[in-house]
Amino acid sequence: MLLALVILLVVCLPAAVVLVCCGDDRLERIAGVWPRWRARRRERRTIAGLDRAVDADTLTRDIDLTEFDRPDRRPVEQLAADLWRLRAYRLGRGGRPVVWPLLLIQAYDERLRLACRCLGVPEHLTELDGVDREIERIRVEGALHAAGLLLPAATTDHRQRHR
Template structure:
């Protein structure tokens, strides 16, 4: 009987010692998982960039040819207005759809910035910093004369 009590006491002490470790591991698991996902994404992106670089080095493509296929600033502005409506409308229904719309919107913001000579850092930022940069770039583009959102209709009092 004393052996059973000793084993139970030993197991209780082991549980008491490892319980805080298990709780800490559970709490930190999200951060660890996020870091692993980010590293996998970075590795996948670097492999894709390496393949793209190898493809471009094997083929001779001139920059003039690439510029011919760039949409006009009017088309970019129309795309930005459409994507802006979508990111606050239909894109709120699905996280995947929302992420796709934001990627397309940021891509068009970069194109418009390049066309109008506005400095942007949308590719290098994440999270709240990306949101702030997006708002800053929108302001710079509007200051440069690009209309991103139609004017709100005025209601007349009767």
């Protein structure tokens, strides 16, 4: 029995030396697995909770994703910046006098149509005129805002004008 213990000690001695010399590195790797796993699990649960709270599937169900892959498509961020700038000019807050109000409104409506097409929001701006078109423009701005594209609201225009 003593001979078996001596043979086992001789066979296991190199492994014991390696474990003592490099054990801290191995122990650190093994101990680091648990916090990383916990952090990944927490992130997945947070994302799943946000998806349930926002109901992301119903928000993105009507969006045509092939529209985003076209090489000639303008980025949504650029469309939003154009809409902000054109709306400011249209309301006379752009720093310069509005020389071509009709062309400005047409450019604004065109950017609204592009943004609607990118985000899958229905619009009828081309079919309407006059007050009906203005009402549709306000409805489209609200629908784009609900889809996540932040646009200046009519209430903020009033406050900004009197600053």
